[in-house]
Amino acid sequence: MERTLSIIKPDAVRKNVIGEIISRFEKNGLKIAAMKKIWMTKQEAKGFYIVHKDKPFYDSLTDFMSEGPIVVMVLEGENAIAKNREIMGATNPANAAPGTIRKDFAENIERNAVHGSDSPETAAFEIKYFFSELEIF
Numbered sequence: 853m854e855r856t857l858s859i860i861k862p863d864a865v866r867k868n869v870i871g872e873i874i875s876r877f878e879k880n881g882l883k884i885a886a887m888k889k890i891w892m893t894k895q896e897a898k899g900f901y902i903v904h905k906d907k908p909f910y911d912s913l914t915d916f917m918s919e920g921p922i923v924v925m926v927l928e929g930e931n932a933i934a935k936n937r938e939i940m941g942a943t944n945p946a947n948a949a950p951g952t953i954r955k956d957f958a959e960n961i962e963r964n965a966v967h968g969s970d971s972p973e974t975a976a977f978e979i980k981y982f983f984s985e986l987e988i989f
């Protein structure tokens with residue numbers, strides 16, 4: 853069993869597709885081990901994406917991630933990290949495979965509907981960023 857952090861980003865929350873996205877995780881055998889809706893400050897978004905602090909898109913990305921509410925979840929299952937990445941699709945929706953969340957809901961490479969941890973190390977950091985052990989079941 854593995855855990856990963858998933859975020860439904862502000863663009864997808866505004867589109868009212870929270871349920872459709874969560875249903876794709878469940879249909880693919882991932883369990884929602886924790887979930888909440890929050891609205892990050894710019895500072896909180898900067899802390900979450902600290903690995904990208906030197907990238908040209910850091911400022912714009914953290915503006916976007918703090919522009920409205922998001923849904924943060926811990927997904928649990930076998931190979932949860934890779935499985936979630938597969939269900940999400942490529943970062944740029946133009947390259948995302950048919951049937952993936954980003955193909956169906958993303959607007960562009962920045963406003964791309966969902967986030968998913970990309971390794972066990974980032975999953976551990978990202979889950980801790982939003983949840984205490986007492987909130988994960």
Ligand code: UDP
Pocket residue numbers: 909913942943961962963964966967968970
């Ligand atoms: N991003 C962006 N421009 C880029 C690359 C990424 O705005 O050229 C944003 C996008 O929202 C992406 C996030 O930064 O989801 C994190 O980038 P990463 O390369 O880690 O992609 P992901 O792991 O989310 O697919």
